Amino acid sequence: MAFTPSQAAHSAVQRVLDSIKKQAEERALRHSRAKLKGDSTALSSRSYVRKSNNGISPKVVYNVQQRARSTGDYFTRLVNSSPKPRVLRSANHPVAIHLYKLAHSAAYRKYRKLVLLTSTKLIREYCERHGACSRIYTTSYENPVLLEPSVRAERVIVCSDKLLQKVADLHSYKGGVVAEVPYPQPAQHLGQAALVLCVAPKCNAARDNGATATLVRTAHALQWQALWMLKHGEHDLLNPRDIRASQNCLDTMPYVVGTAQEAIKFAKDNDLLISICCDGGFNLNSDRAQNIIKQHRGMLLLIGKQPKVGTILK
Known part of the structure; x- marks a missing residue:
């Protein structure tokens, strides 16, 4: 005699099959949504892509700023x-x-x-x-x-x-x-500075700039208004020793980096007396020196190795 399942057993099996089918549909729907979301995220992270005239799309360029932030x-x-x-x-x-x-x-x-x-x-x-x-x-x-x-x-x-x-x-x-x-950045310009210290490198070794850094510190303490650093040699006043010697005055004292010709032009445009520290010069306390100083609005004082523009400086 063949076995025939009861109506209750048939209903229970049907409910189990329906539940399995429903769970499979839900998983498939979640998977398709996740895939769609991933595709949209990948597209949003790319930059705008424009097709060329022949209809061929160029290579995709990724957003560099987003990569840099990450x-x-x-x-x-x-x-x-x-x-x-x-x-x-x-x-x-x-x-x-x-x-x-x-x-x-x-x-x-x-x-x-x-x-x-x-x-x-x-x-x-x-x-x-x-x-x-x-x-x-x-x-x-x-x-x-x-x-x-x-x-x-x-x-x-x-x-x-x-x-x-x-x-x-x-x-x-x-x-x-x-x-x-x-890093203390140089100024765009020195404005109407009247007392400018012009620093020229003594040699190619940056470690020999301790005395120069001390002079810069002294000028800052005496309220000199700006610093001009010449380009014609290797010099740096921002290593730890020179920062200590200058008391980090480049952080508060405006400075520019330029050539000797640019410094001379700045001095002439602002009516500054160009002076050089050297042996055999005028005594600043003499009447002749005082008269020359009074004829100018200020002074640009060069310290260090004199650049090869002596005929212009005279």
Whole structure:
């Protein structure tokens, strides 16, 4: 005798089959929606694509700005691409190499648009003028400088004493803190400056600019109004030693970088007396020198190696 399922059993099996079919339809619908959303996201991340006259679409160009935002700035990529020790000790670490280049390479400082402050006094003054530093490197989070309310930084990194001493380029560095701040940019023009110090490089070695940095600091203290840096040689006043010697006056004193001919034109246009520090010149206290000074609105004083425009300067 053949077995015939009851009406109740048939209904139960039918409900199970209907439930399985409904779940399969829902999964297929969700899958199609997710695929449609992914396609629209990929299209929105691309830039506008315009067809050429022959109807052929060019290659898709992705949005560079969106990719740049996702990858972050240079320092973030530098940190993420290397180990993250609690205390930075190795001189071969990418962050340590970055610091060493900032301290010893003028070209790297200009390229990254960053400089280092190795004096607690200069760090305090910078934070009072501009706010937070880009980064602070210290030997301890409990450094008294970091506890001051005026000293702020976007990021704090702990380093060893030996590494900071090497970066600061000082034999007896005991500050325990180094700040990384934006590069002081030159001014577009000097306006109506009456007292301008014109700095010429003495030689090709940037380490011999300590005396020049001290003179710039003295001129700033005597309220000279601007600084003109000549281009005809290699000189840099933004390494850690020269920043300490000049007390970071390039951050507050307007300066421009130009040729000797441009400096002479600026002096003539603004009725400035062009003077050169040299042996055998006039005594400034003499009557002749005072009469010459009174005939001009101000002075442009050249210090350092005189460029080869002597016939123009006379």
